[in-house]
Ligand SMILES: [Zn+2]
């Protein structure tokens with residue numbers, strides 16, 4: 001500040017001070033000096049008065065400049081909005097809330113106090129359009145989420161109700177999962193591409209029109225896949241077994257899952273066994289993500305229907321061996337024929353002189369898997385064929401036990417019958433889980449739930465009959481077991 005001269009507490013205008021010094025030096029008489037001092041005093045007093053006015057004026061100038069700047073900014077913002085409408089964002093702008101507009105106004109290229117020229121627009125266009133596109137994609141994703149979330153429950157409802165009605169008096173029950181159905185292209189079109197204002201009832205009607213046929217086709221596709229697994233089993237050398245739906249009736253048509261080691265899966269349950277599906281990667285697609293939240297928590301509703309029969313294999317040497325031991329040809333004997341087969345077997349690995357368990361063919365296959373330890377080939381001679389006389393006694397006891405009526409109210413019932421299937425979806429499990437599943441997933445009141453309507457028994461009680469040596473004929477415990485119809489005394 002060359003022009004200023006400062007002393008502690010005061011500041012002077014240097015040029016003015018130098019001028020005063022010069023003038024003062026030029027004064028020679030006392031009168032001149034006195035008058036000069038008076039003149040200066042008057043000048044300073046006047047200056048103070050004017051300074052205040054000047055201050056007000058200066059402030060006003062500043063405010064007017066700021067207002068001008070604001071109005072330039074506002075018209076620039078308006079011009080940006082007009083440009084966006086020209087670019088086709090009118091619909092988007094009409095949907096934006098105040099917070100979104102504030103964000104737009106604060107963008108670096110928008111919040112400027114200069115008029116928007118063509119050149120100026122070209123330089124900021126990309127960042128402004130990017131902002132609009134981001135808003136648009138967020139809005140679309142939110143709307144799509146809302147639409148999916150309101151439609152998947154309708155899909156579930158229709159899928160469950162249709163299959164419940166379809167299977168009411170059917171012998172062959174295969175339930176398509178909600179995810180299986182949701183990925184059918186026609187269904188996906190209804191869910192995703194019906195306009196947002198279409199009501200749930202119309203969506204349901206549209207689904208009911210297409211689903212029965214689509215589910216039937218889906219069932220036939222699953223049947224072909226399972227038959228293919230069987231044909232591999234029955235292929236000898238280069239002679240491929242012909243395709244035939246009757247194959248599923250073969251006693252050999254047992255499948256096992258190498259993922260969970262579950263065996264003795266038969267059609268149609270094998271088609272609902274999807275434990276291998278869970279190994280899929282999480283999806284980035286919104287349809288997959290929302291669907292995952294809506295499907296039931298059952299294997300069948302695993303939302304990756306594209307993967308077929310992971311780890312499912314047909315038959316084993318063990319199955320063939322047991323069927324052969326019963327005197328039948330594994331390649332041709334049917335499940336029904338084997339079920340009527342009178343032969344009974346006893347396990348040489350477990351048998352003692354005191355007692356032996358008597359198994360039918362299915363019980364023997366199950367029992368083999370308890371001994372197996374991953375051996376690929378069965379040990380010859382591990383089974384003994386029970387004498388005809390003892391087999392007849394065992395069969396009589398089996399029949400008596402199975403003839404007792406099934407009543408869920410009976411004590412011990414849940415021990416006796418242990419496998420059930422939901423009558424609405426692919427859920428299967430024990431008695432207590434079935435009740436809670438029907439309540440939670442299908443909204444059935446506990447008191448209203450009925451066997452053979454809301455759920456079915458899928459695997460009848462497996463009867464194991466014991467043979468006790470005659471030596472125990474007078475022993476308390478064995479006598480009680482025999483009296484209860486679970487065992488008999490025999491010579492072996
Ligand atoms: Zn499994």
Ligand SMILES: [Zn+2]
Nearest residue numbers: 347349350371
């Ligand atoms: Zn054994």
Ligand SMILES: [Zn+2]
Nearest residue numbers: 422424425427
């Ligand atoms: Zn269910």
